[in-house]
Amino acid sequence: MQIVLLSGGSGKRLWPLSNGIRSKQFLKVLRAPSGELESMVQRVYRQIREAGINAQVTVATSANQKDSIISQLDDKVDIVTEPERRDTFPAIALCVTYLNKVKHIDPDETIIVMPCDVFADSSYFDKISQMAKEVESNKSDLVLMGIVPTYPSSKFGYIMPNRLNPGKIDGFMEKPTLELAKELIQNGAVWNGGVFGFKLGYLIDKITKYFNAQTFDEFIHRYVELPKISFDYEIVEKTSNLSGVYYKGRWKDLGTWNALSEELSSCKIGNVIQSECLGTTTINELSIPILCQGTNNLIVAASPDGILVADKSKSEDIKDGVNAINSRPMYEERRWGSYKVIDNVEFKDGFCALTKQLTLNLGCSISYQRHSYRDEVWTFIDGSGEIVIDEKRSLVKRGDVIIISRGTLHALRAVTSLTFIEVQRGENLVEEDIERFEYNWG
């Protein structure tokens, strides 16, 4: 059995904690049983393991989320990166081709595709096991998960089970009107949970409709030829031999501040004081304090990207406001560690200075690189490591200062977790001003 986790989304609805790079599934705001904070993707991975599911997990994602996944799930998962953003059918096809061509998974093996950001009880994961058994029984080509609805909603897709044999599925309805949703539910319809179970060979066959790639590389090369279409439209609705497994329990999309705030580990996360507040949720990723005084029903969230103060009932409407904010991401989690922008100034003549605090995780390294338009100063404030400047290698530790002029080749490796302040200066300070080279640390 193989599990494919779909990790997508750009995540402006949870601004400023999420941004173009940090999507909602990576926010560490939930409380794990250990007491530590965990993200949605970490929670789902933990729940899979706690349910006793021994499947290898592969995450299908886009290039800009790859570092976050490595950082949060380490090497416990395989990662398949889309060459470009298309839709769920191409993304799942890519992943299945990877399992087939690179991991040499047998066509008879069971694949379960599921979202990486579902917020559900442990029994949800028992249903995943039940889906796998259903696939293995060879009674149907595709197994879906139906979620027993708790209210009529026009935001979900609906599955209509067969009245005489609920294990079989009669049809689908995408986002009905509220009236129709009520009627559907009265007639036994359930929400479509976006979980798909099938044999690897079944999907490989379907993909050949477009082309028959001999290697994974060839598939990637021809990825652009696949239609931008969802797995539901391309596969589910065209499969006649379907069956369903039904889950009744907590099932939420924590994709809005209102929904997320109900499941947070606390109504105060970070350096926060609440005084005479009611129903106020405050999340602070900055080091400076937030004081909420006498507020009712607010979401207050602060990160290096910005500060949101929203009435909870209006927190789904922030999209336009967020779109009006035109700035680079100020916080990023990367495979090697993380950085936050702590100062960003542009002078009248266009000259810019950008100051970051960076942490390079133990054993990780920053690639051998050079910049054409900026000078950098690194002041090491914690840890120790090795630095390479134009081929010359030396040790660095807390207290050291390294000046890196534009054009100078440099690489860095953390022996222990390294924290440093970087001051960038130049006319054009963009992340893209970087040329990477090979360096053999030996």
Place this chain on the structure above:
Amino acid sequence: MQIVLLSGGSGKRLWPLSNGIRSKQFLKVLRAPSGELESMVQRVYRQIREAGINAQVTVATSANQKDSIISQLDDKVDIVTEPERRDTFPAIALCVTYLNKVKHIDPDETIIVMPCDVFADSSYFDKISQMAKEVESNKSDLVLMGIVPTYPSSKFGYIMPNRLNPGKIDGFMEKPTLELAKELIQNGAVWNGGVFGFKLGYLIDKITKYFNAQTFDEFIHRYVELPKISFDYEIVEKTSNLSGVYYKGRWKDLGTWNALSEELSSCKIGNVIQSECLGTTTINELSIPILCQGTNNLIVAASPDGILVADKSKSEDIKDGVNAINSRPMYEERRWGSYKVIDNVEFKDGFCALTKQLTLNLGCSISYQRHSYRDEVWTFIDGSGEIVIDEKRSLVKRGDVIIISRGTLHALRAVTSLTFIEVQRGENLVEEDIERFEYNWG
């Protein structure tokens, strides 16, 4: 005629814009007729001049506000700094002694003492001129300003004018109950505006009750002998020959967020987006954006010291919350310029790193100094200047990096306005770790 402006207060009520060093009168949140933002003290100084009052202005203040006054009023005013905090009688006595002993002002000269943070119309300043004329007429020893009340308040002091001759004053009442305030107002009482007019010689005489200093230095030396008592109790209530001048118009203490928000230049100051908000005031001194979505009747204020989100009706209750926040000031305006802390991190072993962005104003200098417990790195990002490192003098400009180890003597002077990033590192990072020396820039 001499004007003495009293500048005091520690200002936690307007946190996070005010802190132990930056009091409310220095916040640049009001709109000047020129369109520029101005502070309360700048507004009062401008209004004095616009009213055609040609008096020399002397500001009586404490040591920690001196730099802010120099920064905001340049060399347009004299500044008299209290050797220690006592009360308004000693502070005014100090200032009057300075005028007498240092500036050699004639005992017959008229002195008007007034608060530096009053928010009033231009006609208020016409009344100041009228008070001066009243003092010059020699009809009374002390002239006060009464403010015609607009509502009964238990927060102010009241002046009771004589019924037959309203120019004369019968008595005073400090902070009466609301009931008594109503009755007082029905009987013609007015608020005590805290403005005092008298001949310099009159107060000099009164001071000799305590001691007779021959020089200003001697007065400073013996300042501690003066009682901690207000000018009202020590002088006003003991003077029988009083008269009053009455002002009717806008008169406010902008000392709370609720009061200040009504007079701000805009409901949005700084990098702020408001979407579907009602009655919300947002002031942002940070460079990252604030988005307010669907909020009602809030104060949102952010500075390098912290972030406040308060219901306007509860904004007077922030004191306890602010007192619970135990951190150093993160923003200071100094005579030489200003700095803000942009990053502040303490590692598990107690080692600290503090990163600041500093601006040294054109022509200003940082004194020749050394630190015992911290190393510094300065990265210059704008402007040019001269630096002295252990007696060696050289030029610095945008792009230069200077490493200053603990124990190294250093001074800096701005030829053009200089901006630089400072990274401090050490076990004990406090502003007090500084030894100052003489340096002759020549």
